[in-house]
Amino acid sequence: MAMEDATESCGSWAAADSSPVHTRQKLMQQQQQRHKLDVYNEVLRRLREAGLPEVQSPSFEDGLWNHFNRLPARYALDVNVERAEDVLTHKKLLELAEEPANRPVFAVRLVQIIGEGQSTSNYFKHSVHPPPAFGSSPNLGALVLEASKQDVEDGDSDANSAHLPRPMHEITFSTNDKPKLLSLLTSLLGELGLNIQEAHAFSTNDGYSLDVFVVEGWPYEETEQLRDLLQKEIHKMGSPLREGNSLPEHVQIPTDGIDVWEIDFQLLKFGNKVASGSYGDLYRGTYHSQDVAIKVLRPERVNIDMQREFAQEVFIMRKVRHKNVVQFIGACTRPPKLCIVTEFMSGGSVYDYLHKQKGIFKLPALLRVAIDISKGMNYLHQNNIIHRDLKAANLLMDENEVVKVADFGVARVKVESGVMTAETGTYRWMAPEVIEHKPYDHKADVFSFGIVLWELLTAKLPYEYLTPLQAAVGVVQKGLRPTIPKNAHPKLAALLEGCWKQEPTDRPDFSEILETLQHIAKEVGEESDDRRKEKSSSGFFSVLRRNH
Missing domain, CATH: 3.30.70.260 (ACT domain)
Known part of the structure; x- marks a missing residue:
């Protein structure tokens, strides 16, 4: 379930900040406040x-x-x-x-x-x-x-x-x-x-x-x-744009009678708040002595649409089990205390690492991250689940730097026809067919992965000089795509271009993406081994020369 803040970031991560970043943010806020006052005075004067x-x-x-x-x-x-x-x-x-x-x-x-x-x-x-x-x-x-x-x-x-x-x-x-x-x-x-x-x-x-x-x-x-x-x-x-109906007392989640995932809210112990969004807050906490992330919906913001999205996330998360997908632990489904409990990812989100901590992935590490994402997404697609909101903020790292796919608020189980409609996700990462409300399938996730891969490669926000909606207009009407760095690995650049092709059928499946990434990783590893051997050999021969 999406909980977006001002940086389009969400998920279950550990708070991590540094004082220089905090100082820059404070200075920026002061400048914005001064500018707001200037604009206010000018508007008032003109009126x-x-x-x-x-x-x-x-x-x-x-x-x-x-x-x-x-x-x-x-x-x-x-x-x-x-x-x-x-x-x-x-x-x-x-x-x-x-x-x-x-x-x-x-x-x-x-x-x-x-x-x-x-x-x-x-x-x-x-x-x-x-x-x-x-x-x-x-x-x-x-x-x-x-x-x-x-x-x-x-x-x-x-x-x-x-x-x-x-x-x-x-x-x-x-x-x-x-x-x-x-x-x-x-x-x-x-x-x-x-x-x-x-x-x-x-x-x-x-x-x-x-x-x-x-x-x-x-x-x-x-x-x-x-x-x-x-x-x-x-x-x-009707109601989607106008006011909705009264809320039920209990959110109905389909069940097969086997899973036991309803959590007693009283058994949750809340720690510090690690993120806050428009519709809810994320806490670090414990459940039966286990470290967990607790995503709580704000009661005053809950409506029929929010409950539907909440139910969808619980329905999908309780069914998935994979080392590259964040582990669902349980949920509280009785309003006003609606929350989802998952494993706590102490490494934070990939988005925060790139854009808040200003981290950079060197090529071997980048490939490991991309392979982790591909494994998680390949598993979801094999189980007919389309994520629909794949972006760096929804990719979380554990203490061992294993990356896992998170946040299934807008995910859907693929319908029988294999295609779906209705726009969702976040504009900077969104496939053109989704932006245009055309029928789409799992290849929409592949497009989003291409944007994420570019993000890993450049450590930049996609279309950073445009608003999200301006980016969406450019993607659809002008074929806008991020610029691939000239020094990018040629096979990685080719994979990027393949992932964000305009025609969905031309994009690879995640099984193909995974195979390509593993092949590149093997090449990069072999090149690195060769360089180490050369360095070792040159050191050995220089010692021989000095001895003579």
Whole structure:
């Protein structure tokens, strides 16, 4: 079950931090706080100059500051301060979303994008629509210019149109935050034939969401019709986007009558908290004197979707037994105390090792890690289990540096047809067919493994200069993939390219991946042995030369 924090990290790991890292984080937080205050003051100044009636309220300033504080720091970093009215719109949408009957709240408008190479002055001279609420990534500006040029080539506009901003629709949603909300929203937009060109997703610290999409695929002059159709589609979707039903008193987990995995909550002894996410907390603890990891769902965040995901994780984990899969011990299934208990992985997550501790895997160690992952994934696939959220944060290390696959909150047992639909997982690691809501199978995990392998090779976050949603748009529409280092082992580079091929059937199975990795490991080991022998021989001969 996914429990994401600000770094997209989850799992059962030991907390490990160093003071230099902590100092850098503190300095960064101070800089972000100063920037947030600057943006707040600038937005407030512009709203006052605009003479809007809301600004006259004595409580407005505090309300605006609370708006910035309830959203993550990157909201202030990304928002277009020249469009102070947009901040006011976001504030109103979030306030409306607090009333259950209103959810989800949304706003639709036409915006115009400044293409690459277009000046701001030229933009304001020709623009009849406002710019998007948030600064666009370079790939969007380039896309706009490319599309405008295509219009000229197709004879759809005059020769000067390539220099004018191109209109698109911006759709902003606000509702209570919940698992797979982005999946539901992107699926909704896809159903209407809209192509997401840019996306910004924010979660507030009190359980609400603000999701902003720039889309194309709808006639510019028919904004009202788009608004009406969105309302109808939301109504048709029913409870997934609107409020759910009342929660049962007990989470039903299918059983075969043999397994005994229900744990008495009173027998769990909680130690220190080692991780915290939007929907739950992870503790180190003990159960019958055994060191365990205890993942506890926050009662105030539990809904029908969360219970379904929890039940799915327990159902799958109780069936798997493999040295490269985290061992399930038991679960508490009576709300409000819902928790999953697994073996404690003292080595932490691969994500934390790479991105927080700034660790690096040398090639032999990298291959051992990749082989461990492949063995675990091969076992899952042989048992018809698709993980669907394979990423470095869900790969944990024990005290012997054995890597195990963890976190089965979005995993599924493969259906009879062999293909599945519905988006899940985390965008940076997600296969294009999953992003696009197309039918998919176990090869979606292979794509994610390719991204993980690249991560092991480079110690970098995939598409680190893009937001997760921007990365997803690039993967689907532009065939975006991480850049393979030039000094990568040739066979490893070829394996990477094979894993993230666009067509799922062209990707290898994990049995083939495992065989390839073991072959590379053998070659690397032999080369290392040869180098050691050469070094030993040269030392022996140098001694002979000195003796003569």
